[in-house]
Amino acid sequence: MTAVIPFDEYDDERHIIEADKVGGPVDAPDRKTTFADVVARTEQRPPIVPAVLRSPEGRQALARWSAGYFAYELGKHAWKSPKYAAKVAWYAPRGLWRAGSAVLWWAVGGRENFHLRQEAANKNDPHTWQSLNRTRAKESSARWWVVGVGLLLLLAALVGAELAGMPSVGWWAAVVGLVLVAARLGRPADKPIVDWATTGQRFTKLTAEMVRNAVVALSIGVKEPGQLTFPPPGIHKDGPGWLARFNLPGAIVATQLLEKRDNLAAALRLPVDQVWPEVGPDHPGQVDLWVGFQPSSKMGQPRWSLAAPTARTSVFEPQPFATDARQRPLSTVLLARNFLIGGQPGSGKSYAARTLLTIAMLDPTVELKVAEFKGVGDFLDVAPLCSTYAVGVDDDAFETGSDIITWALAECERRGKRILAAKQRGEAPEGKVTPELAAKRGSGLHPVFILLDEVHELFAAVPGAAAACERAIKRGRALGIIFCLATQIPDKDSLPPNITRCITTRWCLSVLGQVENDMILGTGAYKRGFSGTVYRPGIDAGWGVMVGVDKPGSARSFFPTPEVTAAIVARAGQLRGHAAVGEDVERVEARDMLADARTVLQNGEAGLPWAVLAERLAELAPEFYAGVTAEMVRESLARYGVDSQDVKVGRSNLKGARRTALEAAQQRREIESE
Amino acid sequence: MRGTLTATGILLVVLLGYAASCIVRPFRDCWLCDGKGHHRSKRKRKLSRPCGWCDRTGKRLRFGRRAWNKAREKYRAA
Numbered sequence: 001m002t003a004v005i006p007f008d009e010y011d012d013e014r015h016i017i018e019a020d021k022v023g024g025p026v027d028a029p030d031r032k033t034t035f036a037d038v039v040a041r042t043e044q045r046p047p048i049v050p051a052v053l054r055s056p057e058g059r060q061a062l063a064r065w066s067a068g069y070f071a072y073e074l075g076k077h078a079w080k081s082p083k084y085a086a087k088v089a090w091y092a093p094r095g096l097w098r099a100g101s102a103v104l105w106w107a108v109g110g111r112e113n114f115h116l117r118q119e120a121a122n123k124n125d126p127h128t129w130q131s132l133n134r135t136r137a138k139e140s141s142a143r144w145w146v147v148g149v150g151l152l153l154l155l156a157a158l159v160g161a162e163l164a165g166m167p168s169v170g171w172w173a174a175v176v177g178l179v180l181v182a183a184r185l186g187r188p189a190d191k192p193i194v195d196w197a198t199t200g201q202r203f204t205k206l207t208a209e210m211v212r213n214a215v216v217a218l219s220i221g222v223k224e225p226g227q228l229t230f231p232p233p234g235i236h237k238d239g240p241g242w243l244a245r246f247n248l249p250g251a252i253v254a255t256q257l258l259e260k261r262d263n264l265a266a267a268l269r270l271p272v273d274q275v276w277p278e279v280g281p282d283h284p285g286q287v288d289l290w291v292g293f294q295p296s297s298k299m300g301q302p303r304w305s306l307a308a309p310t311a312r313t314s315v316f317e318p319q320p321f322a323t324d325a326r327q328r329p330l331s332t333v334l335l336a337r338n339f340l341i342g343g344q345p346g347s348g349k350s351y352a353a354r355t356l357l358t359i360a361m362l363d364p365t366v367e368l369k370v371a372e373f374k375g376v377g378d379f380l381d382v383a384p385l386c387s388t389y390a391v392g393v394d395d396d397a398f399e400t401g402s403d404i405i406t407w408a409l410a411e412c413e414r415r416g417k418r419i420l421a422a423k424q425r426g427e428a429p430e431g432k433v434t435p436e437l438a439a440k441r442g443s444g445l446h447p448v449f450i451l452l453d454e455v456h457e458l459f460a461a462v463p464g465a466a467a468a469c470e471r472a473i474k475r476g477r478a479l480g481i482i483f484c485l486a487t488q489i490p491d492k493d494s495l496p497p498n499i500t501r502c503i504t505t506r507w508c509l510s511v512l513g514q515v516e517n518d519m520i521l522g523t524g525a526y527k528r529g530f531s532g533t534v535y536r537p538g539i540d541a542g543w544g545v546m547v548g549v550d551k552p553g554s555a556r557s558f559f560p561t562p563e564v565t566a567a568i569v570a571r572a573g574q575l576r577g578h579a580a581v582g583e584d585v586e587r588v589e590a591r592d593m594l595a596d597a598r599t600v601l602q603n604g605e606a607g608l609p610w611a612v613l614a615e616r617l618a619e620l621a622p623e624f625y626a627g628v629t630a631e632m633v634r635e636s637l638a639r640y641g642v643d644s645q646d647v648k649v650g651r652s653n654l655k656g657a658r659r660t661a662l663e664a665a666q667q668r669r670e671i672e673s674e
Numbered sequence: 675m676r677g678t679l680t681a682t683g684i685l686l687v688v689l690l691g692y693a694a695s696c697i698v699r700p701f702r703d704c705w706l707c708d709g710k711g712h713h714r715s716k717r718k719r720k721l722s723r724p725c726g727w728c729d730r731t732g733k734r735l736r737f738g739r740r741a742w743n744k745a746r747e748k749y750r751a752a
Contacts, residue, residue, distance in 0.1 A: 110698065121700035122743055126733035129701055 057305055080195060087193050088183040095186025107147045109140025206235055206242035206291045214267035215248075220256045222249060231282075239326045240299060241292035245280055254279040254287045258529040264289075271295040272534050273543075276325040278553065296325045296556070297540050304558040305329070306358055307568055312575060313362040315447050315482070316435045321355040322546070322555040330546070330555050332505065334359055335433070335447055337548075338473050339484040340500060342520035343509025343532065348541035350378040352507060352557040353451055353486045354565075360449035360482070361385060361572040365439050367448045367582030371401040373457035381569050387582035393457055400585070401458045402465045404450060406624060407585040408472040408481055411448070413626040415479040418444050433480040446581065447480040455485045456494030463639065464593075466496045467632055474502050491519060507555065509544035510535035521547050591624045593617070593633070594640050594669070598662050607647035609656035610634050640665040696739040704728035 052058035077084070105111065113132050120129035161170070187193055212225035222228065227249035235244040248254065257264065258277050265275040274295040280286025292299065305320055306313065313319045318331035339356055343349050350372075360366045361382065370379050371390040375397075383389040388407075390400035422428040422445070427437055437445045452458060452469075459466040473483050485503070487495050500506075500519065508520040511532045521530050525545075530552060535543040546555040560568070600616035601608060608616070610630035617625040617633065634644055637657060642665050647656035703709030707725035711732035715722045724730045735743070 108698075118697070118700075121735065121739060122746070124735050124740075124743070126701050126728075126731040126735075130731075130733065 057303075057308055061303060076197075077194065083195075084193055087187070088179060091183040091186035091193065092179045093182070093186065095182035095184065098185050099182065103147060107140065107143045109136045109143065112136040112139050206244055208235060208244070210268060211235070211244050211246065211289060214264055215246075215257065217267040218257065218260050218263050220248075220260065221252045238290065239328065240294070241290050241326065244287075244289045244291070246287055246289070247280075247283075248285045248287060251285070253284045255284075255528070257287055259527065261529055273297055273325070273540075276554070278551075290326055292325065296554075297536075297543070299327065301556065301558065302327055302329070304560060304564075306362060306558075307560055307564050309567070309571060311362055311568070311571060312364075313359050314435065315360060315363050315366055315449075316438075319359040320558075321359060322352075322542075322557045324551075324556070325554050330549065330551075332356075332549055334449065334482050335480060336477055337505050338477060338482060338503040340503040340506045340520065341484070341486040341509065341544075342506070342511065342516070343488060343544060344511055344516075344537050345488055346537035346541060347488075347509035347511070347532075347535070347544070348557060348559070349486045349488065349509055350374070350453060351542060351559055352509060352544065353453055353484055354379070355557045356484050357382065357449065357451050358568055358572075360447070361569070362575060363447070364572075364575040364577075365446050365581070367446055368451070368580070369404050369407075369448065369582075369585070370451045370453075371397065371404055371458070372451075372453035373397060373401065374454045378453065379451070381566065382572075384578065385569075385572055385576055385580055387580040388585050393461075395461075398458055398461045401452065402462045402468070403585040404452075405465055405468045405472055408448070408450060408476055408483075409468060410622075410626050411481065412472060412475040412479055413622075415445060415481075416475075419479065432478050438480060445480055447482060448476075448582070449482045449484065451484045451486075453486045454488065456487045456489045459496070460494055464636060466499060467635065470496065470499045470502065471628075471632070473499065491516075495519075503548075505546070505548035507544050507546045508532035509542070510537045510540060517545075521545060591621055593636050594642070594662065594665055596620055596625075597633075597637065597642075597657060598666065601659055601662065605659065607645070607656050607658035607661075609647050609649055609654035610644070611654075612649075613657060637662075637665075641668060692738055696736050696742065700736060700739040701733040702736050704732050704734045707732060709733065 047054070052062050113136060117129055117132045117136070120126075120132060183193060208228075208230060209225070212228050215222050215228055216225050229247045229249075231245060231247065235242055237243070248257070254277070258279070261275060261277060262272055264277060265272040268275060268291070270291065274292045276290040276292070276296075278288050278290070280288045301323055305311065315334040318333050320329035320331045322330045324330055334356065339353075341349050341352050343352075357368070357370070357379070360368060368382065368386040369388040370382060370386045371388070372379055373393055375392045377391050379386075379389070380391065383391075388400065388404055390397040390404075419428050419431060419433070422437055422443070423431050428434060433445050433447070437443050438447055455469075459469070469483075469485075472481065475481075476483065483503070485495075485499070489495070506520050506522070508517055508525075508530075509532055511517050511520070513533060514526040514531070517526050517530075517532050518524065520532070525531070525547065526533075530545045530547060532545050542557040542559050544555055544557075546552060549555075596617055597608075597613060600613065600620055610633050614625075614628050614630045614633045618628055634655075638644075642657050642661045644655045645658050645661060646653040647658060704711070704725060704727055706727040707713055709732040710725070711728060711730045712722040712724045725732070728734050
């Protein structure tokens with residue numbers, strides 16, 4: 001008897017056992033390509049016209065190069081022409097003899113069964129020889145006719161030319177041509193008449209075997225040379241070097257290899273600056289290893305497109321300022337960026353800064369303010385185009401330098417209001433300076449490029465300049481004020497870390513050690529393979545590592561000749577009508593914050609919280625204290641020994657400055673000055 | 675002097691010509707039968723006697739070629 005168990009949906013004891021699927025593929029089945037797939041393809045199609053022919057500069061450069069090259073070749077062969085004449089005189093009779101005997105030999109059919117006839121003669125076999133000779137005679141019987149007709153035609157042509165009145169030049173040309181042809185026929189096959197000298201540096205070809213062995217030797221997890229795969233097109237020439245794109249096996253990422261660039265160069269037996277690995281485009285385990293024909297320090301540099309006589313830039317668009325190891329130009333947008341250039345003396349800082357200045361210079365809407373505290377006048381030629389220019393390490397230069405920063409702060413304040421107004425009018429949709437706004441006359445929103453060379457001198461000489469500069473950098477970024485700082489000592493005393501932190505684009509030229517490198521590029525940069533220590537000062541001037549651009553990596557600033565530099569400055573002057581854009585800064589008296597703090601403290605107040613103090617200071621002297629925050633006031637007054645203490649406001653205690661502390665600080669200062 | 679030179683030149687040309695003929699036309703007509711391969715009979719309608727010198731071919735190797743072949747044979751044998 002079987003008990004029928006009634007079906008109950010909610011029976012807790014019941015559970016369904018699904019059949020396991022055994023066997024069969026787990027992978028999704030391969031799908032045939034449909035037309036929709038084909039239509040949706042977005043692969044890159046390489047441009048048909050070569051890159052050099054697409055731009056007028058490229059075409060001009062190509063034409064110029066070709067003209068120069070052919071002129072050189074012509075001169076070289078003209079110089080060697082006596083040698084060629086001697087060779088021709090030697091070879092031409094031989095050629096004539098060869099040509100004549102070849103025709104004769106062909107006409108008599110000398111080549112027909114020649115060896116058979118000789119064999120018959122060797123064996124003293126007249127029967128065979130005679131029959132072979134008959135064959136030869138039969139086959140070549142018509143050839144004399146051909147030769148005869150040819151000679152007749154030639155004769156007719158010569159007579160015709162003479163009758164038609166060919167000038168003697170023509171006859172000479174014909175003779176020369178004939179002699180040259182004869183010489184060509186008469187020369188031995190391996191001795192060309194014209195010398196072909198090849199002048200080029202030799203370079204051992206980069207092979208897959210070299211790459212594989214080198215990567216295995218790095219011991220980053222690749223065990224067998226065969227584990228590396230090279231996707232098509234394999235190792236090929238790319239610019240002035242070889243590009244090997246390969247996939248690392250398994251889960252090994254390319255950055256592991258990048259960290260060991262020195263070891264890779266050692267394994268390839270090449271200088272470090274000839275080996276340039278980077279992460280490949282397809283996945284993180286792909287490496288693009290570029291190996292130059294020569295070390296990059298020995299390579300020249302392509303022409304700078306900004307050196308063209310018609311150059312005109314825009315700070316809103318990417319403009320070239322440097323080249324990478326593969327000689328490709330690197331571009332950057334100047335606007336809404338700030339730049340920090342660091343490096344030891346002789347690393348090419350000033351010129352690196354100048355490349356950026358050049359971009360700004362060739363945009364006639366940009367106002368330039370340059371202060372250099374090296375004191376040698378690196379930018380003296382640009383001075384007439386700058387609304388403010390300071391040079392030197394004296395008090396006057398430092399005051400101008402700090403005035404620039406103060407002006408920038410005040411300008412930020414003014415610009416904020418202007419942008420707000422523009423946004424309300426609908427002219428600045430993102431609350432940022434647009435190219436239209438910048439170009440509009442009287443908008444007061446034109447871009448400003450502020451270059452401070454050897455800025456550590458300023459920060460050391462003028463207390464508070466660093467903090468003000470930091471404020472200006474932070475606020476000015478969105479308001480069209482571009483800061484470019486160049487320094488050789490990036491430590492925390494001469495260049496506060498806060499400044500470094502708010503500058504995104506950093507360019508580390510030759511530095512001595514890891515510490516300086518990381519101070520400029522950010523902590524861990526050295527370990528990630530971004531290091532300016534590989535460059536030698538002087539020899540590798542202009543070379544550096546750049547972060548904060550599209551592709552972090554090595555960058556070499558353009559370094560045109562002094563004539564080209566002068567031409568660029570002249571072009572900028574022409575664009576700007578040989579006048580500076582914008583107004584010079586007004587000399588703002590440096591204010592004594594301690595005295596001001598005591599001034600704004602009203603009678604009966606025992607102290608003020610920092611925020612209130614900052615507000616009152618800004619009211620007292622807006623041209624100097626614009627944008628000052630509670631934090632900054634606290635830091636500035638801390639230098640005078642004013643502690644942050646509790647100040648009673650209403651019923652709560654807030655941190656601030658007490659009158660007693662301010663008075664004590666004042667007394668201390670008076671005693672010190674006595 | 676001039677005569678000697680001319681004589682030498684002529685001799686050289688003749689020698690070269692003979693060498694060339696040894697290559698392109700190594701056989702000459704038999705001197706005994708005038709290249710006919712058989713001796714002419716005195717009487718008519720009588721079969722002529724074959725030439726034994728040239729073995730009825732009417733052709734004989736030139737002296738130069740014969741010497742050359744002999745020399746080559748000797749060289750090969752050595």
